[in-house]
Amino acid sequence: MNSKDILSKxxxxxxxxxxxxxxxxxxxxLSPESFALLFADANTLLESSEALxxxxxxxxxxxxxxILALEPESIQYLNVFYPPTKSQTSRRVGFPYHxxxxxxxxxxxxxxxxxxxxxxxxxxxxDTIHLDAFLFQIVDALNINKVIQLHxxxxxxxxxxxxxxxxxxxxxxxxxxxxxxxxDETDRDLQFITLAESLVSKRNQAKFSxxxxxxxxxxxxxxxxxxxxxxxxxxxxxxHYKSMDGLDEKRLFQLIETSFRKTLQPSFxxxxxxxxxxxxxxxxxxxxxxxxxxxxxxxFAVNETARxxxxxxxxxxxxxxxxxxxxxxxxxxxxxxxxxxxxxxGIEKDQNWYYYWLGLSQxxxxxxxxxxxxxxxxxxxx
Numbered sequence: 450m451n452s453k454d455i456l457s458k459x460x461x462x463x464x465x466x467x468x469x470x471x472x473x474x475x476x477x478x479l480s481p482e483s484f485a486l487l488f489a490d491a492n493t494l495l496e497s498s499e500a501l502x503x504x505x506x507x508x509x510x511x512x513x514x515x516i517l518a519l520e521p522e523s524i525q526y527l528n529v530f531y532p533p534t535k536s537q538t539s540r541r542v543g544f545p546y547h548x549x550x551x552x553x554x555x556x557x558x559x560x561x562x563x564x565x566x567x568x569x570x571x572x573x574x575x576d577t578i579h580l581d582a583f584l585f586q587i588v589d590a591l592n593i594n595k596v597i598q599l600h601x602x603x604x605x606x607x608x609x610x611x612x613x614x615x616x617x618x619x620x621x622x623x624x625x626x627x628x629x630x631x632x633d634e635t636d637r638d639l640q641f642i643t644l645a646e647s648l649v650s651k652r653n654q655a656k657f658s659x660x661x662x663x664x665x666x667x668x669x670x671x672x673x674x675x676x677x678x679x680x681x682x683x684x685x686x687x688x689h690y691k692s693m694d695g696l697d698e699k700r701l702f703q704l705i706e707t708s709f710r711k712t713l714q715p716s717f718x719x720x721x722x723x724x725x726x727x728x729x730x731x732x733x734x735x736x737x738x739x740x741x742x743x744x745x746x747x748x749f750a751v752n753e754t755a756r757x758x759x760x761x762x763x764x765x766x767x768x769x770x771x772x773x774x775x776x777x778x779x780x781x782x783x784x785x786x787x788x789x790x791x792x793x794x795g796i797e798k799d800q801n802w803y804y805y806w807l808g809l810s811q812x813x814x815x816x817x818x819x820x821x822x823x824x825x826x827x828x829x830x831x
Contacts (some may be wrong), residue, residue: 459511472754477512481512481514486593486595487516491526494526497663497664499597527548546568546569547567576830585648585652596659598641598644598659600662601664603666603678605679660680680758685763686729689767690724691723713827734749735765736749740820742809746776746777774809777807778804795807804821
């Protein structure tokens, strides 16, 4: 298969080529050793090795090199069923690999392995070091911001709805979640939450996350905004600004442009907001202007990579509580319209725009729609 065929295969699985291309570009921009760390226990590998190795093979052929952390029993399994050879390391597993023992030289060994075009497999010495310390040693040495724990039972599910619990931020929300468990240290979900909380605390970076998912949905986790598993990350820190003081204007406008995939008009960059809600690492923002009718939500922008991390949800919670009445418009082809329809009080449409409002009196709506309709475009036409 050539690169185009491989991409087609990946996007056939993820069913999301647009977001898939974005994430592929994002991953390619990283140093190869910083892409992702995967951990699977021995039982998961035994039950799901074919699915896992198939996905790693596709990643390898896209020139992405996930670090695979395994227990000693899994290494024995590999040696028996996928014995390395001198030339190809292992034809049967589907990709070349090299087994590495954890050490102070882990970074140089992994980089050498990847430069030889092999997948690094690192052995967890589980009799001498706890799992969180072992994984963090790799994360810290290789500057990795995504850890994926693979388990044959998949992510954590809500007992009442049966749906996947997709996001658990650290802090109060995570503590409340932990308090629902019985005191049972063997509970798989509790073990994962405890591990993830430890790693997120040690890493202490907004972009870092730990995910629990199935080996059968690894590509969906990597290449879609929604993901496929239960993600634990540092709670989002949103700051409310009343002026540009202390802001990096270049990063702010770059966030808006990359989120909309359009270039801003110079006139917008010269304009002023009255209120700005901004995530600390410039992953999302809401640009608002106070008017006689309430607050105009001029721009609601979330970096594509951060859309599955609750940034947009947290910003929306703040503006919907602090800046009412609220009104805004959106292009008909904007993917966020489906969500806007759920959170808005009302909507009106024409061929150019969808108009939304929240907390407005009925008699104000015609004036609001006229105002929104007459506003100039803020982006340069493609």
